[in-house]
Amino acid sequence: MLFRPSLFFKGAALACAFLPGFAQPAWSAEKAAPEQVKALPEVVVTAAAEPAEVRKLPSTVQVITAETLERTGAETLSDVIERYVPGNGTVQPGAYSSVGMRGFRSYKSAGISLRDGVLLLIDGHRAGTGNPAAIPMGNVERVEIVRGPSSVLYGGSAMGGVVNVITKRGRGPVTGSVGASYGRFDKRAVDASISGGAADDRFGYAVGIQGAASSSYKDGDGDRYKNSGFHNAGAGASLTWRPSEDSSLSLVGAHQSIFDTGSPGGYYAFGLTPDDEVRNSFEYLALEYDTRFENDASLRGSLYSSRNRYDYSWPAGMWSGSGNSTYRGDVLGGRLVAGLPLWGFGRLSLGADASHMREKDYGSSVSQPNAAYDVLGLFAEHRADLGDLSTILGVRYDVYRERLRPTDGLASLHTDSRTFHHVSWNAGATWWMLDWLGIKASVATAFVPPTAKERAGDFMTGGSWGTRYVGNRDLNPEKSITGEAGLEADFGQFKAGASYFYTKYSDRIVTRLLPDYSYTWMNSGEQRLAGFNVHLDWRDSAEIGLAKPLEWLLYGNGEFFTERHSRDDVFRTALYVPQYSAVCGAGLGYGMVWLDVNARFTGRQYQDNFTSYDITEMGAFTTWNARLTVRPAKGLSLYLDLSNLTNKKYAYTLDYPMPGRTLTAGFRYAF
Numbered sequence: 001m002l003f004r005p006s007l008f009f010k011g012a013a014l015a016c017a018f019l020p021g022f023a024q025p026a027w028s029a030e031k032a033a034p035e036q037v038k039a040l041p042e043v044v045v046t047a048a049a050e051p052a053e054v055r056k057l058p059s060t061v062q063v064i065t066a067e068t069l070e071r072t073g074a075e076t077l078s079d080v081i082e083r084y085v086p087g088n089g090t091v092q093p094g095a096y097s098s099v100g101m102r103g104f105r106s107y108k109s110a111g112i113s114l115r116d117g118v119l120l121l122i123d124g125h126r127a128g129t130g131n132p133a134a135i136p137m138g139n140v141e142r143v144e145i146v147r148g149p150s151s152v153l154y155g156g157s158a159m160g161g162v163v164n165v166i167t168k169r170g171r172g173p174v175t176g177s178v179g180a181s182y183g184r185f186d187k188r189a190v191d192a193s194i195s196g197g198a199a200d201d202r203f204g205y206a207v208g209i210q211g212a213a214s215s216s217y218k219d220g221d222g223d224r225y226k227n228s229g230f231h232n233a234g235a236g237a238s239l240t241w242r243p244s245e246d247s248s249l250s251l252v253g254a255h256q257s258i259f260d261t262g263s264p265g266g267y268y269a270f271g272l273t274p275d276d277e278v279r280n281s282f283e284y285l286a287l288e289y290d291t292r293f294e295n296d297a298s299l300r301g302s303l304y305s306s307r308n309r310y311d312y313s314w315p316a317g318m319w320s321g322s323g324n325s326t327y328r329g330d331v332l333g334g335r336l337v338a339g340l341p342l343w344g345f346g347r348l349s350l351g352a353d354a355s356h357m358r359e360k361d362y363g364s365s366v367s368q369p370n371a372a373y374d375v376l377g378l379f380a381e382h383r384a385d386l387g388d389l390s391t392i393l394g395v396r397y398d399v400y401r402e403r404l405r406p407t408d409g410l411a412s413l414h415t416d417s418r419t420f421h422h423v424s425w426n427a428g429a430t431w432w433m434l435d436w437l438g439i440k441a442s443v444a445t446a447f448v449p450p451t452a453k454e455r456a457g458d459f460m461t462g463g464s465w466g467t468r469y470v471g472n473r474d475l476n477p478e479k480s481i482t483g484e485a486g487l488e489a490d491f492g493q494f495k496a497g498a499s500y501f502y503t504k505y506s507d508r509i510v511t512r513l514l515p516d517y518s519y520t521w522m523n524s525g526e527q528r529l530a531g532f533n534v535h536l537d538w539r540d541s542a543e544i545g546l547a548k549p550l551e552w553l554l555y556g557n558g559e560f561f562t563e564r565h566s567r568d569d570v571f572r573t574a575l576y577v578p579q580y581s582a583v584c585g586a587g588l589g590y591g592m593v594w595l596d597v598n599a600r601f602t603g604r605q606y607q608d609n610f611t612s613y614d615i616t617e618m619g620a621f622t623t624w625n626a627r628l629t630v631r632p633a634k635g636l637s638l639y640l641d642l643s644n645l646t647n648k649k650y651a652y653t654l655d656y657p658m659p660g661r662t663l664t665a666g667f668r669y670a671f
Contacts, residue, residue, distance in 0.1 A: 045124065046144040046164040048392065049153060049349035049381040050298065050339045055490060056383075056390040058428030058442035060147040060499055060533050062557060069140060071596070071627070073181065073641070073666065075189060075212040075232060076256070077120075077132035077143070077165060083598060083625065085145060085163075086559045086581035088605070089118075091652040093217070093228045093659070096278075097133045101147050102482075102501060102559065103529040103577045104160025106130030112308065112329035112357050114373065114451055116157040119150070121164040122284055123252060126154070126355065128306035128331040132163070134282040136234025136256040138193065138208030141168045147533060148501065149446035149482050151424040152394040155353070155377045159446040159480050159505070167252050169240050170195040170204030181666025183641070185229075185659060186215035189666075204240035209233075219657035220649030228659075232258040247291040254284040279311040298339035306331045325363040332356045346384025346391075353377050358405075366409035369459050371452035374401040388432040392442075396424045402452035404459075411460035418455040422447050422477055430488075440499070441485040448478040450509055454521040468518035476523050480505040486533075494538045502530040502563075510568060525568035529577070531561035551589040558582030558601075574615045579603030592631040599624045607654040621650040637668045 045051045047059040054061050064084055074080045078097040081089060088100030098106045104117025107130035113119060120127040120135065127135060143165055150158035176194035181187075195206035213231040218224045234256035241249045258280040286304035293299075313324040333355030340348045357373040379396035403417030428442030453459070457471035486499025505527040512522050539553035560580045566573075585598035601622050609616040624645035630638045640663065647661040 044144050045166065046121070046162060047146045047150075048383065049337055049351055049379070049394075050300075050347070050383075052383070055432070055438065055488065056385065056430055058392065058430050058440040058484070060484070060486070060497075060535075062145040062147070062535065064143040064145070066141055069137060069142070070177075070668075071629070073179070073189070073191075073668075074137050075210055075234070076137060077135040077163070080137065080143060081132055081163070083600070084557075084583055086557055086583050086600075088559075088577045088581065089652070090576075091658065092656045093225075093230070096653075097131060099130075099132055099163055100576075100581075101145075101160035102503065102531070102533075103505075103527065103561070103564065103575070105576065106132070112331060112359055112373075113157055114357070115448060117448060118160045119154055119158040119162045121154070121162055122254070122304075122306075123167055123286060123288065123302075124164060125286060125302065125304040125335065126306070126331055126333065127165075127284065128329055128357075129282060129308040131280075131308075133258070134256055134280055134308060135165060136210060136236055136254055136282075138191065138210045138234050139168050139206055139236025139238060139254065140208075141166045148442070148484055149424075149426065149444040149480065151446040152379055152381065152396045152426045152444065153351075155375065155396070155398050155424075156400075156422070156447050156449040156477065159448055159478075167236060167238055167254070168195055168206035168208070169238055169248075169250060170206040171197045171201050173197075175671065177668055177670040179666060179668035181641075181664050183664030184662045185217040186213070187662065187664060188213055202242050204242070205238070207235075207237045209235045217659040217662075220644065220647045220660040222660070223657070225657065230258060230261045232256065244291075246293075248289070250286075250288045250290075252284075252286045252288065254282075256280075256282045281307075281309045283307045296341045299337075301334070301336045303334045304331075305333070323364040325361065325365050325367075328358075328360045330358045346382055349381045349383075351379045351381075360405075362408060364409075366407060367461055369407045369410055369413055369453055369457065370405040372403050372405055373452065375399070390430045392426070392428050394426045398422045398424070400449050402450075402455060404452050404456050407459075411466065413460075414458040416456040416458070416471070418452070418471075418473060420449070420455075420477065422449070436489055436491050438488040438490070439486070440488065441483075443481070443483045446480045446482070448509075450475045450477060450521070454509060470514070470518055470520045472521050475509065475521055476507045478505070478507050478509055478523075493540045496534075496536045496538075498532055498534045500530070500532055502528075504528055508568065525566070527567075527575070528563055528565040529561065530563040531559065534558045534560070546590070548591050551587075551594075553587045554585075556582065556584040558584075574606040574608045576605065576607060578605040579620070594629045594631075596627040596629070597624070598626070602650075602652070609654060616654060618651070618654060621648060623648055623650060635670045637670075638665075639667070640665055 042054045043051050044054055044061055047057050047061050072080055081099055082091055089098045089105055091097045099118045101118050106116045106118040112128050113130040116130045145163050147161040150162045174196035178192045180190045189212040191210040193208035197204045211233045215229040216224055216226055217228050236254040238250055238252045261278045284306045286302055288302040290300045308329045310327045335353040337349055337351040342348055354376045360370045361368055377396055377398045381394040383392050399421055401419045404415045407413055424445050426444035430438055430440040432438040455471050455473055455475050457469050460466045460468050480503055482503040484499050484501040488497040507523040508525045509521055510524045511519050514520055536556040541549040541551040543549050564575055564577050566575045580603040582601045587596045604620045605618050606615050607618055625643050626645055627639055627641045643662045644660055651657045
């Protein structure tokens with residue numbers, strides 16, 4: 001059924017270009033007609049153990065496609081999320097950011113993401129960081145975002161959802177692009193990419209590089225913030241061998257370095273000053289094998305590693321003098337998934353993943369002990385299609401062995417280890433009552449594991465006269481259970497949906513002061529989070545008597561909370577959840593000209609104020625962006641990008657204002 005809205009509906013939707021929503025890439029008509037897009041079902045690889053059609057999954061899935069990534073011109077994953085993904089993440093200039101979904105967040109600073117509520121993945125593997133600013137975009141095909149618990153597939157740290165960066169695999173004729181841009185605050189960037197296949201696509205390759213830099217900026221009030229500039233360089237590449245049509249072996253790598261990154265915030269904000277310097281490097285390497293047998297069974301296996309390093313230094317005069325600290329997090333892991341057809345009874349996937357993770361902290365100031373983790377997860381998932389009804393059931397068993405390692409700079413450290421077990425499960429169904437209308441429902445559990453220092457710690461910070469921390473061997477993982485139900489509409493060019501979710505989050509881990517003035521950790525308090533996710537994607541064209549058709553698109557994606565309840569038996573802390581968050585946009589094109597307008601709406605929220613040691617309310621704000629693209633010749637695009645169109649003074653993180661109005665000009669040549 002092909003949906004052709006009335007002229008009144010078209011006009012009303014075009015007017016909504018200036019209202020909240022979220023959009024997908026523009027100018028896609030050059031690549032595929034709407035009928036062709038409709039004929040090919042959208043398949044994702046993140047929301048199930050094996051690739052699956054979006055319309056058959058009960059999960060709330062958002063896909064940021066290659067066209068959108070190309071048009072965004074983002075240097076890091078953080079740039080993409082800020083413009084296209086709603087949520088309660090935080091953004092600070094330079095190397096600090098996080099992803100937020102449904103009230104949970106990834107950890108924006110140093111860490112292997114063990115305590116994250118949102119998990120970052122690269123090709124389905126743990127990225128080893130919760131900071132999206134550390135992940136380069138030079139060789140990225142698309143980004144898949146799954147909202148809601150994902151512990152059955154990915155273990156701990158996936159309570160609010162996952163963000164999966166899918167890298168490119170080369171095929172077909174040689175294609176590539178080069179681009180450069182320059183803008184206000186001395187903002188400049190260059191990038192280049194090439195990909196293709198050889199020997200009838202038996203071999204494939206893809207390479208992408210990026211570099212960007214910026215000087216200190218001014219906020220919307222015209223105040224300049226020292227040390228807010230940065231320099232980064234990133235690269236990604238893949239080599240693929242296809243011994244047969246149904247098998248492939250790929251080697252994938254990525255690297256990102258961010259230099260001269262400081263902290264432009266207030267003096268006491270998060271313990272950083274405008275003279276601090278942070279250097280961050282991220283490395284990723286994976287070997288992946290994928291095959292499908294004649295009986296429709298499949299096997300996918302991979303080995304991967306990642307390394308995340310932070311170097312942090314502060315000037316003389318802060319606290320007791322100058323100092324430095326280096327953090328390094330390493331992850332080495334493997335994953336194996338076998339898919340088995342059950343001949344009329346659906347499909348069963350059996351999987352296992354194992355990882356070894358290490359954290360090391362060294363320098364003149366060390367605040368936590370070194371730790372190592374060995375994790376084994378076994379999972380099973382059953383999917384079945386019964387006509388218009390699709391079901392999914394999953395269960396996972398995890399074993400965590402955590403241990404502390406010798407650490408220079410910590411007094412009275414006792415190395416010890418602890419082991420704990422956890423079971424996660426999910427269930428869901430999708431029923432397309434009509435060709436264009438479906439209903440979905442699901443329920444799932446998730447968990448966030450405690451760290452080694454929280455369960456096995458006994459150490460002093462600040463020397464023999466410092467603070468003692470003692471682990472709690474009875475500490476339980478943080479746990480959640482989430483129910484979700486909603487409607488989906490699919491008319492080909494027009495897609496929309498809304499779902500209601502309710503999450504009960506318990507056994508929150510907090511610190512507690514003991515009578516002897518040492519600290520420990522305990523399970524205390526809970527959260528209840530409920531609200532709606534909505535999305536809209538509409539693209540179309542019309543013959544209106546002009547030489548060429550008029551093309552347009554509208555898109556929107558929002559997260560709106562109806563309940564944000566938090567209880568903590570020990571400390572009064574902020575929930576860091578805005579009332580609402582929405583991103584939306586519209587595109588209008590004619591001939592060689594295309595105009596994009598994009599907006600982000602962030603509701604009122606509360607954050608911990610480290611200056612007053614209290615909780616501060618942050619007001620709602622809206623930011624607008626616009627981009628004008630002209631194609632004067634085949635393959636050549638010239639553009640003007642205007643960020644923070646209204647010169648709004650705003651901040652995602654308290655005391656860290658973002659840049660004011662920024663105009664950037666650039667070009668891209670694709671071949």
